[in-house]
Amino acid sequence: MLYPYEILGISENADQNTVRKAYLEKIRRHTPEDSPEMFGKIADAYALVKDETSRAKLRVFGLPGKKTGVRLRDLVLKGKKTRQRIGVTAWLDLLRESQK
Amino acid sequence: MGSRKRKKRHYYRGAERRAPAGCTSSEIIRDLEAAIQKRRVRKAVGLAKLLRKSPGIEPVSAEITEIIVKAYELRLLQLLESGLKKEADSVFVALSQSHPEYRDYFSTDLLIRKDLETNSAHILPLYETVPEKARLIDDYIKTRLTQISDLAGYTHLPGERGLRKEAELILLAWEEVESTDQNRDVYKGMLKTVGRHSPLVNWRLFIQGLNAFYDGKDMEAKEIFERISRDSPIIDLAAALVEMIEGKEPCSHVGRQVAVKISKPSLYDELEEIDDLIAGKKYKKAEKRISDLLFQPIWKQKSGLQREIAGSILSKYLDLEILIPERFDSLPDRHFPLLQAEFAMGLDSCEQWDRVLYLYDDDLTPLEKALINNRLAELALKTNPFDELSFANIFNFFRSQAGIEQEKEERLMEASEYLQESADLYPLRETFSLWYEKTFEIRGARHAEKILESWHAAFPEDAEPLVKLVNSYRERKVYRKAIKAFRTLDGIAAGNPEVEAIRIYLYSDDAISYMCKGKPAKAEEQLAFITAGRDVFCSALAATLMWVNGQMKGGNFNPAKHESELLALEQPLSVYHVLQRLREIRLDGLPSIPQDIKQQWQDPDVYVNNLHILAQVSDPVWEIHETYFTLPDYCHNCFYRAKADSSILRRLMELFIKRDDDFDFPETPDILWQLSANGIKRNDSNLFFFLAYRGALIDSFMSEEVPLPKYIAQLLTDRGDECFGTAYWLAEKRGSLNDAAWVESLAEETVLENDVKELAALATEEKKQRLVEIEGAAYGKKSLKDEVTRMRRRSAKKTKRATRRAIDREQQELYEQLELI
Numbered sequence: 001m002l003y004p005y006e007i008l009g010i011s012e013n014a015d016q017n018t019v020r021k022a023y024l025e026k027i028r029r030h031t032p033e034d035s036p037e038m039f040g041k042i043a044d045a046y047a048l049v050k051d052e053t054s055r056a057k058l059r060v061f062g063l064p065g066k067k068t069g070v071r072l073r074d075l076v077l078k079g080k081k082t083r084q085r086i087g088v089t090a091w092l093d094l095l096r097e098s099q100k
Numbered sequence: 101m102g103s104r105k106r107k108k109r110h111y112y113r114g115a116e117r118r119a120p121a122g123c124t125s126s127e128i129i130r131d132l133e134a135a136i137q138k139r140r141v142r143k144a145v146g147l148a149k150l151l152r153k154s155p156g157i158e159p160v161s162a163e164i165t166e167i168i169v170k171a172y173e174l175r176l177l178q179l180l181e182s183g184l185k186k187e188a189d190s191v192f193v194a195l196s197q198s199h200p201e202y203r204d205y206f207s208t209d210l211l212i213r214k215d216l217e218t219n220s221a222h223i224l225p226l227y228e229t230v231p232e233k234a235r236l237i238d239d240y241i242k243t244r245l246t247q248i249s250d251l252a253g254y255t256h257l258p259g260e261r262g263l264r265k266e267a268e269l270i271l272l273a274w275e276e277v278e279s280t281d282q283n284r285d286v287y288k289g290m291l292k293t294v295g296r297h298s299p300l301v302n303w304r305l306f307i308q309g310l311n312a313f314y315d316g317k318d319m320e321a322k323e324i325f326e327r328i329s330r331d332s333p334i335i336d337l338a339a340a341l342v343e344m345i346e347g348k349e350p351c352s353h354v355g356r357q358v359a360v361k362i363s364k365p366s367l368y369d370e371l372e373e374i375d376d377l378i379a380g381k382k383y384k385k386a387e388k389r390i391s392d393l394l395f396q397p398i399w400k401q402k403s404g405l406q407r408e409i410a411g412s413i414l415s416k417y418l419d420l421e422i423l424i425p426e427r428f429d430s431l432p433d434r435h436f437p438l439l440q441a442e443f444a445m446g447l448d449s450c451e452q453w454d455r456v457l458y459l460y461d462d463d464l465t466p467l468e469k470a471l472i473n474n475r476l477a478e479l480a481l482k483t484n485p486f487d488e489l490s491f492a493n494i495f496n497f498f499r500s501q502a503g504i505e506q507e508k509e510e511r512l513m514e515a516s517e518y519l520q521e522s523a524d525l526y527p528l529r530e531t532f533s534l535w536y537e538k539t540f541e542i543r544g545a546r547h548a549e550k551i552l553e554s555w556h557a558a559f560p561e562d563a564e565p566l567v568k569l570v571n572s573y574r575e576r577k578v579y580r581k582a583i584k585a586f587r588t589l590d591g592i593a594a595g596n597p598e599v600e601a602i603r604i605y606l607y608s609d610d611a612i613s614y615m616c617k618g619k620p621a622k623a624e625e626q627l628a629f630i631t632a633g634r635d636v637f638c639s640a641l642a643a644t645l646m647w648v649n650g651q652m653k654g655g656n657f658n659p660a661k662h663e664s665e666l667l668a669l670e671q672p673l674s675v676y677h678v679l680q681r682l683r684e685i686r687l688d689g690l691p692s693i694p695q696d697i698k699q700q701w702q703d704p705d706v707y708v709n710n711l712h713i714l715a716q717v718s719d720p721v722w723e724i725h726e727t728y729f730t731l732p733d734y735c736h737n738c739f740y741r742a743k744a745d746s747s748i749l750r751r752l753m754e755l756f757i758k759r760d761d762d763f764d765f766p767e768t769p770d771i772l773w774q775l776s777a778n779g780i781k782r783n784d785s786n787l788f789f790f791l792a793y794r795g796a797l798i799d800s801f802m803s804e805e806v807p808l809p810k811y812i813a814q815l816l817t818d819r820g821d822e823c824f825g826t827a828y829w830l831a832e833k834r835g836s837l838n839d840a841a842w843v844e845s846l847a848e849e850t851v852l853e854n855d856v857k858e859l860a861a862l863a864t865e866e867k868k869q870r871l872v873e874i875e876g877a878a879y880g881k882k883s884l885k886d887e888v889t890r891m892r893r894r895s896a897k898k899t900k901r902a903t904r905r906a907i908d909r910e911q912q913e914l915y916e917q918l919e920l921i
Binding site: 052053056057059060061071072084085086087088090091092094095096097098099 | 246248271274277278279280314333334336337353354357358362388456464465467471472528530
């Protein structure tokens with residue numbers, strides 16, 4: 001799961017309202033006086049997912065400093081699924097093996 | 101000595117041996133059945149022979165014949181499985197000849213298999229003529245045939261139609277599917293010929309599914325494989341492929357074997373093979389190998405290794421592109437291997453993102469595509485290669501300059517295409533903002549206005565593009581458009597402070613426009629709408645325009661009253677600035693600046709404060725531009741004597757540095773020198789800033805290569821170093837990392853010999869105080885040049901006095917010597 005979603009405790013498909021609710025709840029529990037470090041993390045995480053454009057940027061380009069995000073990774077690794085062709089002889093050998 | 105017991109020889113070894121006396125045929129039969137059951141071929145055959153020759157079995161019953169044949173069947177199977185096909189056929193032929201009655205007892209399956217594998221004609225040729233046999237043969241082919249190549253090569257069936265033809269087609273189609281050639285003619289022929297009633301239909305389905313599997317059409321492949329009959333021998337292979345599609349771990353031996361073969365590692369061999377293929381000009385095959393290599397799932401989770409490997413593969417692919425460029429123009433899929441390699445290498449380039457858009461046009465959402473286009477634009481706009489100018493001669497300089505401009509223009513054009521695409525897909529404010537900024541920078545306001553208009557069209561409720569548009573029109577003096585745009589802006593953002601400020605400026609623009617047309621009455625109407633507002637400068641602007649307009653209008657205008665109003669504002673520089681601007685637009689009949697106003701700006705406090713007000717004007721028409729703003733004459737040491745807050749002095753220093761960082765105007769270094777001295781003597785929180793710039797000013801002076809006596813040069817160098825060191829020390833003490841970093845970066849631009857941090861280590865409170873006294877001293881701090889001149893004169897006087905003393909002493913000694921004589 002992407003880091004900002006983990007911090008806010010929501011799924012990556014969460015809508016605008018869910019994101020905002022989660023953010024408000026988190027900062028209520030982690031105030032700047034009581035847990036300044038956590039508050040900072042929550043604020044930074046929210047900035048990365050606060051609207052649709054930010055979320056799309058995170059998906060496509062990843063966290064700040066990175067060049068590509070999960071979206072590209074999933075597309076590229078899914079790919080066109082061209083597999084290694086092994087040849088008729090190899091298949092027939094496998095078939096023979098399977099019948100033993 | 102004991103006798104060796106002779107090993108008992110079993111009676112059934114060797115065909116010639118007869119049964120020992122007392123061994124009945126029933127015992128042989130029993131043993132034979134057991135041997136057959138245990139598949140002990142040699143024993144069974146031996147027993148069968150024995151049984152045949154056994155006198156007790158005459159006449160040979162059907163049951164006995166059956167069991168004898170079973171033994172020989174085992175033998176035939178053994179020979180076939182060992183690949184001894186000729187021998188198997190020979191045994192059968194010999195048996196058939198010696199015992200023709202055995203033929204009817206041999207199983208059909210075995211005979212079919214034997215016929216296929218030995219290309220003999222004992223049962224298969226009956227396929228065409230005997231329906232009963234045909235049915236059995238069909239059944240065998242459906243459920244037990246594993247080597248379709250045998251059927252395809254069986255010469256005793258007609259080749260132009262029927263089973264053999266279908267088998268041949270299947271084999272050829274399979275070869276086609278296994279090749280990277282896009283041609284599928286035979287495959288298509290197979291689909292037409294091998295119908296669903298054919299005994300070879302499962303083979304056809306397997307080839308179909310395999311074709312889809314290789315093409316990555318997983319759902320289609322899975323659906324086809326699931327149609328294969330459960331009793332077909334090919335089902336195991338199909339099931340293994342379905343497991344791969346579903347991403348499951350293979351659960352059978354053949355499944356594992358299939359997975360290994362399809363995702364085969366061994367990169368070294370592969371790269372070598374590719375090199376050989378390229379060297380042998382077998383480019384198509386080389387391309388196929390490269391393409392297959394990139395998709396090896398074994399490299400998942402091994403990002404570092406994958407990156408290196410992708411790099412090696414990418415270089416091969418690029419070799420191929422150079423060798424056969426025409427091939428890659430037509431193949432859309434040529435992009436994908438490159439993209440995978442680029443992705444694995446973590447590239448972030450125009451080419452990569454272009455490829456992403458091309459390959460995944462259907463998968464990406466409009467917003468994602470818009471963001472990628474924005475990224476493409478950013479990459480296209482990155483620093484051009486003309487970073488180093490050639491200063492060898494003027495010709496090269498201007499040529500390089502022209503090259504830079506050309507390059508920027510080309511990059512903007514490329515970026516604009518991406519940004520237009522982005523805006524069309526999914527309008528985003530950041531798209532327009534980037535587009536406007538870069539267009540303004542490279543092509544100027546007029547072109548940038550078009551972008552603002554598009555921005556406004558996409559986001560009609562946004563004030564930002566309208567504000568920029570109004571200001572742009574104003575600057576270009578296109579007042580009608582400015583007013584029209586302002587009316588729209590007023591409709592959506594009235595009351596906004598920025599909008600109110602623009603309103604005032606717009607009225608003043610309008611008034612000036614009327615004044616230029618010789619319509620002071622109209623101008624006066626517009627000026628009546630101007631109120632002071634938040635902008636202090638606006639009061640001076642309005643008052644000055646009214647004064648000028650009043651002079652032009654004449655009538656019952658009271659100049660003295662207006663002049664006293666102007667004086668009361670205490671903004672003589674603002675008045676000067678407004679008049680300068682009006683002079684530049686060639687407004688006729690401009691009055692001269694009143695003497696009282698000129699007198700007013702001789703007060704250093706008024707001068708500096710008013711300059712500060714002007715420095716904060718952010719209107720594009722009225723703000724101070726370095727191109728045209730000139731200071732009126734100011735009094736001696738004005739900038740040193742002013743009592744303004746150090747933050748104002750700092751602001752002014754920043755203004756002058758921004759305005760003239762190359763010191764093209766001769767007064768700039770002097771002004772900065774005075775301001776820095778004034779700031780230093782305050783000894784407050786901004787001290788570090790003034791000391792740092794002090795050091796920079798000294799360095800700048802030294803770099804002018806004015807010949808200086810050695811000791812003065814050393815003195816100045818030490819002073820500069822000390823200023824920087826103390827500045828850094830103070831910034832660090834404040835706890836501001838940004839300020840310390842700023843001092844350090846400023847020091848790096850100088851010829852400072854020592855590291856600023858090392859100098860800071862020597863700083864102390866006492867040194868700082870001493871520095872404040874020296875650098876902030878009140879005596880005649882007009883400029884550094886001035887100070888150096890005084891230093892030279894002082895040094896000359898000292899030298900003269902020292903020389904004088906030396907001469908006097910010499911004379912005295914002479915007198916003493918003379919007295920002695």
